[in-house]
Amino acid sequence: MKLKAKDLRLMGKDELAAKLNELRKEMIKHNAQIATGTTPKSPGQIRNTKKTIAKIMTLLCEKSKPAVKAEQAKLDTKNPEAMKAKLSEPQKKLGGKRNQPVSGTSS
Numbered sequence: 001m002k003l004k005a006k007d008l009r010l011m012g013k014d015e016l017a018a019k020l021n022e023l024r025k026e027m028i029k030h031n032a033q034i035a036t037g038t039t040p041k042s043p044g045q046i047r048n049t050k051k052t053i054a055k056i057m058t059l060l061c062e063k064s065k066p067a068v069k070a071e072q073a074k075l076d077t078k079n080p081e082a083m084k085a086k087l088s089e090p091q092k093k094l095g096g097k098r099n100q101p102v103s104g105t106s107s
Helices: 005-009 013-036 043-064 066-074 080-084 089-093
Strands: none
16 A cells, blocks of 8 residues: 555654564565566555665654754855855864865875
């Protein structure tokens, strides 16, 4: 059964984890069928199961890191102060200038 992302987003973390466990067991059964050489009952179901597993894993990752998303939303690319946080140490020493060689390196 193919689940839509919209339906998955409405589920909680526990429900998603349970569904993920169920789908992984289903994939084990499909893989066992393939390994024994028998043709799967529905080859398309294997693909749908893999895609649904990927969707659930993505949603679980998104739900576990809401603080990171909020921090990224705060960063404004037009604000130079916000951009300085993204600079590496050598770039900070150059005063925020990007794509310039660091002194002391040979070309």
